[in-house]
Amino acid sequence: MLLLIQYTLMFASVLSLVALGGCYSEHSGVINLGLEGIMVMGALGGAMAMQFLGKAPVIVTIFVVMLAAVIVGMIYSCLLGFASIQFNADQTLVGTAMNMLATAAATIIARSFNTMKDPNNVSNTLQYIKQKRAFLVYFGRFEFNWFMVVAVIMLVVGYIVLYKTRFGLRLMACGENPQAADAVSINVYKMRWAGVLISGFLGGLGGIVYITAGVSEWKFEVGVAGFGFLALAVMIFGNLDSKVYNMMPYIISLIVLAFTSKNSAAPKAEGIPYDKSTR
Amino acid sequence: MQEPYAIEMLHITKRFPGIIANDDVTIQLRKGEIHALLGENGAGKSTLMSVLFGLYQAEEGEIRKDGKTVHINNPNDANELGIGMVHQHFKLVQCFSVLDNIILGAETVKNGFLQKDEARKKVLALSEKYGLQIDPDAKISDITVGMQQRTEILKMLYRDNEILIFDEPTAVLTPQEIEELMQIMKNLIAEGKSILFISHKLNEIMEVADRVSVLRKGKYIGTVNVADVDEAELSRMMVGRDVQLKVDKKDATPGDVILEVNGLTLASKEHKKNAVNNVSFNVRAGEIVCIAGIDGNGQTELVYSLTGLENPTSGSVKVCGRDITHESIRKRADLVAHIPEDRHKHGLVLDYPLEYNMILQRYYEPEFTSAAGFLKRKEIREYSDRLIQEYDVRSGQGSITITRAMSGGNQQKAIIAREIDRGLKFLIAVQPTRGLDVGAIENIHAQLVAERDKGCAILLVSLELSEVMNVSDRILVMYEGEIVGELDPKKTTTEELGLYMAGAKRDPQFQKGRG
Numbered sequence: 001m002l003l004l005i006q007y008t009l010m011f012a013s014v015l016s017l018v019a020l021g022g023c024y025s026e027h028s029g030v031i032n033l034g035l036e037g038i039m040v041m042g043a044l045g046g047a048m049a050m051q052f053l054g055k056a057p058v059i060v061t062i063f064v065v066m067l068a069a070v071i072v073g074m075i076y077s078c079l080l081g082f083a084s085i086q087f088n089a090d091q092t093l094v095g096t097a098m099n100m101l102a103t104a105a106a107t108i109i110a111r112s113f114n115t116m117k118d119p120n121n122v123s124n125t126l127q128y129i130k131q132k133r134a135f136l137v138y139f140g141r142f143e144f145n146w147f148m149v150v151a152v153i154m155l156v157v158g159y160i161v162l163y164k165t166r167f168g169l170r171l172m173a174c175g176e177n178p179q180a181a182d183a184v185s186i187n188v189y190k191m192r193w194a195g196v197l198i199s200g201f202l203g204g205l206g207g208i209v210y211i212t213a214g215v216s217e218w219k220f221e222v223g224v225a226g227f228g229f230l231a232l233a234v235m236i237f238g239n240l241d242s243k244v245y246n247m248m249p250y251i252i253s254l255i256v257l258a259f260t261s262k263n264s265a266a267p268k269a270e271g272i273p274y275d276k277s278t279r
Numbered sequence: 280m281q282e283p284y285a286i287e288m289l290h291i292t293k294r295f296p297g298i299i300a301n302d303d304v305t306i307q308l309r310k311g312e313i314h315a316l317l318g319e320n321g322a323g324k325s326t327l328m329s330v331l332f333g334l335y336q337a338e339e340g341e342i343r344k345d346g347k348t349v350h351i352n353n354p355n356d357a358n359e360l361g362i363g364m365v366h367q368h369f370k371l372v373q374c375f376s377v378l379d380n381i382i383l384g385a386e387t388v389k390n391g392f393l394q395k396d397e398a399r400k401k402v403l404a405l406s407e408k409y410g411l412q413i414d415p416d417a418k419i420s421d422i423t424v425g426m427q428q429r430t431e432i433l434k435m436l437y438r439d440n441e442i443l444i445f446d447e448p449t450a451v452l453t454p455q456e457i458e459e460l461m462q463i464m465k466n467l468i469a470e471g472k473s474i475l476f477i478s479h480k481l482n483e484i485m486e487v488a489d490r491v492s493v494l495r496k497g498k499y500i501g502t503v504n505v506a507d508v509d510e511a512e513l514s515r516m517m518v519g520r521d522v523q524l525k526v527d528k529k530d531a532t533p534g535d536v537i538l539e540v541n542g543l544t545l546a547s548k549e550h551k552k553n554a555v556n557n558v559s560f561n562v563r564a565g566e567i568v569c570i571a572g573i574d575g576n577g578q579t580e581l582v583y584s585l586t587g588l589e590n591p592t593s594g595s596v597k598v599c600g601r602d603i604t605h606e607s608i609r610k611r612a613d614l615v616a617h618i619p620e621d622r623h624k625h626g627l628v629l630d631y632p633l634e635y636n637m638i639l640q641r642y643y644e645p646e647f648t649s650a651a652g653f654l655k656r657k658e659i660r661e662y663s664d665r666l667i668q669e670y671d672v673r674s675g676q677g678s679i680t681i682t683r684a685m686s687g688g689n690q691q692k693a694i695i696a697r698e699i700d701r702g703l704k705f706l707i708a709v710q711p712t713r714g715l716d717v718g719a720i721e722n723i724h725a726q727l728v729a730e731r732d733k734g735c736a737i738l739l740v741s742l743e744l745s746e747v748m749n750v751s752d753r754i755l756v757m758y759e760g761e762i763v764g765e766l767d768p769k770k771t772t773t774e775e776l777g778l779y780m781a782g783a784k785r786d787p788q789f790q791k792g793r794g
């Protein structure tokens with residue numbers, strides 16, 4: 001039973017982080033179907049950082065690993081940014097391509113990383129048993145993970161940023177009616193870049209949380225097993241009410257929300273590249 | 280003597296590849312006046328305003344504010360100089376509140392956090408001062424077009440803009456709302472604002488403007504005091520020749536019933552009510568019946584049900600006695616000619632040469648397709664050439680011109696040629712003059728009347744009041760998917776028509792259906 005609660009909280013953290021990332025991007029008007037790929041890349045960055053660190057102090061490990069995941073996630077999300085903001089590419093295609101690329105690239109990078117250390121090691125698996133302990137605090141048999149706190153903080157921050165700040169108001173205007181935003185001299189391209197980069201940040205973070213939840217090694221040929229898509233579904237059905245999921249197993253909440261969220265509407269201009277010359 | 284000008288645009292020349300959009304244009308806006316900018320479509324009004332607003336840079340000429348030369352490189356610069364604009368298509372975020380839309384881009388913040396209470400106070404004070412009724416917490420998607428426009432005006436006032444540009448502001452309003460807007464504009468200049476009013480509607484310019492500058496084909500024609508001229512004079516300046524403002528037509532002599540619509544209902548895709556609700560009417564041979572109404576009251580859906588673009592939920596449509604309610608579009612092609620509302624979406628294949636568009640409704644007939652299924656290119660070319668000749672469709676390379684490269688007016692002429700030439704008994708024309716200039720409008724109206732006189736039954740759907748009043752023989756007003764009144768254009772006034780269009784008045788003959 002304890003294990004069930006522990007895993008539920010863990011995976012709920014992953015889903016909230018990634019779904020929140022999708023939210024930022026969606027509100028800016030770019031649908032981020034590449035979340036799955038971003039998670040894989042974030043996870044890879046984090047896992048490599050853990051292997052590289054060896055026996056560093058706990059604080060350093062937590063900080064460096066998160067930073068690595070986040071940075072790699074953001075860099076990878078630039079693909080989406082360049083293709084669909086700068087060059088007006090079809091966002092659905094770019095996202096799909098990113099997902100396919102990420103798993104393949106991660107597999108090769110993980111293997112090269114292993115082979116580099118030991119020429120006989122040709123597995124695609126990265127191990128991080130010792131380093132992972134840095135994230136854990138035990139309350140009796142309950143394994144508390146610092147990432148749960150991070151997820152809750154991100155959710156609260158997300159709510160405030162989107163609904164209480166100037167940045168949030170402008171971001172959402174760019175997703176709903178970029179022409180209107182442009183007319184009041186908001187830089188639509190800049191806001192969309194911000195949305196995509198933040199989703200890369202949170203997606204990468206979600207990736208590292210996912211592969212440290214419950215296991216101590218990761219086979220990169222499986223990517224993140226569709227978790228990015230699950231988060232996308234959570235985002236679409238939940239429309240940011242993902243705090244709810246912290247309380248119950250995520251599958252059940254998905255089903256419940258599928259029935260209760262008929263009114264969730266995506267931003268109007270989502271998926272449409274912004275072209276200044278159309279009025 | 281130096282006159283106090285709020286803004287001056289001197290000798291502005293703006294070129295685009297192959298065309299001079301503004302050729303040495305000068306307009307001078309005095310402080311506290313309403314200055315109208317009059318011109319046909321394509322005369323260069325929008326380009327000139329885009330130059331003033333910083334969207335384009337002029338090649339020649341200068342802009343002065345209060346006598347000092349200024350450089351406007353982007354909308355930000357314009358905003359800082361106190362220039363604001365109400366765009367023809369409102370730039371509002373539908374799911375935001377009125378207040379959020381007003382403050383967007385000019386938010387009051389403390390450490391990045393929005394300070395909405397201060398903003399609300401300022402907005403309410405402004406709305407009171409200028410008589411601009413709004414509800415700051417209502418969502419844009421829930422409020423009327425009139426209130427949306429007031430939101431746009433408040434956006435400018437909130438930014439303390441002194442020079443206000445109104446781009447074709449009356450196109451979307453009911454006559455009553457237009458009256459209100461005129462009053463609002465007068466209030467604004469009374470408070471010391473200066474207004475540039477872009478329009479091609481002569482009566483509105485006559486009513487509200489102090490001076491008017493006229494553009495024609497990119498050239499500056501002149502500036503006159505409104506008090507010194509009349510409408511005929513202005514239209515001559517605008518078009519360059521005498522224009523028939525009234526449509527010349529005899530009384531209608533209606534014949535047999537051609538179109539019979541009975542209890543037609545179409546469920547809406549957007550809301551739970553019916554988009555078209557229990558609509559019944561007839562159109563006879565030799566008359567033009569006009570469906571009037573404000574945009575979005577079910578006219579589009581009604582036309583979709585009549586032409587087969589949508590399948591009606593219930594009710595029936597008969598043309599010449601044949602029930603076509605559920606017939607396919609191809610099958611009803613021998614009865615219904617259709618000049619669609621959106622000529623790019625439903626009227627033309629823009630990337631086809633003109634000749635293919637000319638046979639779009641008939642390409643499968645033996646005249647144009649051989650028994651083996653090959654197109655008869657020679658016959659198609661001949662047919663297309665004949666239509667181009669007869670209906671004066673102008674294009675760069677005749678039949679082989681790619682349709683996208685043609686002007687809107689000539690694209691419309693091509694559609695009209697194609698539909699009229701089929702010689703059918705029934706024609707649906709939906710906003711046939713939308714976006715066209717006075718000369719083209721005159722031509723199209725004359726053709727509609729000529730078809731009527733040949734015995735064609737014409738259903739005209741129009742949002743343009745002058746068109747409704749001038750062209751039709753009978754007016755049916757649509758409001759929220761229902762027909763609420765039948766009027767005789769000779770006996771009614773635009774005011775009365777406006778009351779019906781706004782839903783304020785309803786003919787008891789048309790009972791309220793269940794929504």
